[in-house]
Amino acid sequence: MPRITMPLTPKSCDALKPAAGKKLARKSDGATPGLLLEARMVNQNKADGGTREVLCKWWRWRYRHNGKDSTLTIGSYPATTLAAARDKAHEMSESFRKDPTMSAYRQNGGSATESVTFGEWFYRWLDDPKSGVSRSDGGRQPLHPAAVRQVRSAFTRILGSVADVRLADLTIGHIKPQVEKYSDTAPVLARRLKQYVSRCLLEAVPEHLSDTPLRGAEFKMGAKRPQPHPELVESEIGQIISAVLGGPAGAEVKGAYILQWWTLCRPGEAAGARWDEFDLDAGTWTIPGERMKMGLATTRPLPRQALAFLKALPRRGPWLFPSQRREGPISSNSISGAVCGAGLQGRHTPHSIRHFSSSWLNGHYEVLERDEYGDITKINRPFHPDWIERQLAHVPGTIRGVYNRAEYLPERRFMMQVWANHLDTLAPDLRHFAQLFYINQ
Incomplete structure (x- = not known):
């Protein structure tokens, strides 16, 4: 008795994947002769x-x-739905009855894809809102507009000379030498462009290419060089903060920027802050280890202004x-974008x-006193380096740093209140913005 092939359904299309240890799985559609869905595990290059x-x-x-089997690609799934794939398969069947070699169909149906150039395809992909970083849930995180502008400019400078090459004729030789050469002067940007x-x-693949020319290619990229951070001058702090808070960035980005000043956290820690990390009654912010650079959970005291x-x-x-x-928090890169957008x-x-x-x-020294809240306001010695390093979430590279897990919360609470009070004198706009901006949203 012949085997009956069941018609595909959207659910069975979604569920199709190779078995454990396999790279490929295929499933035919019992409702449409010749139509099948292919699922393949493909190696994708990462930024590192x-x-x-x-x-x-x-x-x-x-x-x-x-006497020979041949296949033609209809489209990718789920961009091409089951219904659309069936319509296309019926169209191909009609073409096959007229020309069993399918040469006419290949010429007429394939001319549009074969004429696409590398530059046209890259810019089309870059501007497509469906493009972006793959997420664990199978969706896509859209590309950040600032990153799109940066990569578009880099593509024009680095690969502009091969942008008119037909996508079907593209080889590793068109891309690798130019990217490797540019990586000597701008390694980070070259890596992002390659990615x-x-x-x-x-x-x-497979609508325009049988396979990507970069599969398995190893690039000799220049070493990443740490970029020195500009040194801030105390007399310019107020002007700089006012420029960022008065710039074109959104309220959420400005809020994360403010939180950085009051807690001395990293940009990514501020951007991804969650409400369940805060205890406003205790005046603390506890960040779990998975969100920290060093992988260790840290608790930061919050000054009254924060x-x-x-x-x-x-x-x-x-x-x-x-x-x-x-869906999700702002990107840590958006804080850098706010600074650049303010002309800084x-x-x-x-x-x-x-x-x-x-x-x-x-370099700060004070004399020991207490205010009306009972908090320490002045101390007769400089702030201890351990307090400062703990606030910055640094782990000193010494045996003492490895073993010392003291949090110094009372001392750091006093230290950060002194720091926040000093910021009030340097940048009055910081507190003014925090009090009024979000209330008016």
Whole structure:
């Protein structure tokens, strides 16, 4: 008794994947002769030079001529739906009845894809809102507009000479020498361009390319060089903060920038802050280890100015600063974008906040006193380096640093209140913005 092939359904299309240890799986559509869905594990280049496997699915139409099996690609799934794939397969069947070699169909149907150039495809992919970083849930995180502008400019400068090459004729030789040469002067940007080009070419398979020319290619990239952070001058702090808060960035980005000044956290820690990390009654912010650079959970005391700001901040989900473009928090790069958008590129970076504050705190001396709240306001010695390093979430590279896990919360609370009070004198706009901006949203 012949085997009955069941018609595909959207659910079975979604569920199709290779078995454990396999790279390929195929499933025919019992409702449409010749139509099958192919699921393949494909190696995708990562920014760090390594690769990872991602699941890609394509519609194929199979026909037989002169005793040989041949296939034509209809489109990728789920971009091409089951219904659309069936319509296309019926169209191919009609063409096959007229011309069993399918040469006419290949010429007429394939001319549009074969004429696409490398530059046209890259810019089309870059501007497509569906493009972006793959997420663990199978969706895409849209590309950040600032990154799109940066990569578009880099593509024009580095690969502009091969932009007119037909996508079907593209080889590793068109891309690798130019990117490797540019990586000597701009290694970070060259790596990002390589990453984006790899993604766009992967998504050209199999509709435009039988395989990406970058598969398995090893690039000799220049070493990443740490960029020195501009040194802030105390007399310019107020002007710099006012420029960022008065710039074109959104309220969420400005809020994260403010939080950096009051807590001395890293940009990524501020951007991804969650409400469940804060205890406003205790005046603390505890960040789990998975969000920390060193992998260790840290608790930061909050000065009174920061507490007032957080209590006035509207809660619109789990994140303090939700993104307006996608589900989740703002990107840490958006804080850098706010600084650049304020015209401060080369003068200030979000990370230079930590450099300036560390220098100021390490050189600050006070005399011991208490205020009306009972808090220490002055001390008869400089702030201890361990307090400062703990606030910055640094782990000193010594045996003492490895073993010493003291949090120094009372001492750091006093230290950060002194720091916040000093910021009030340097940048009155900081507190004014925090009190009024979000209340007026």
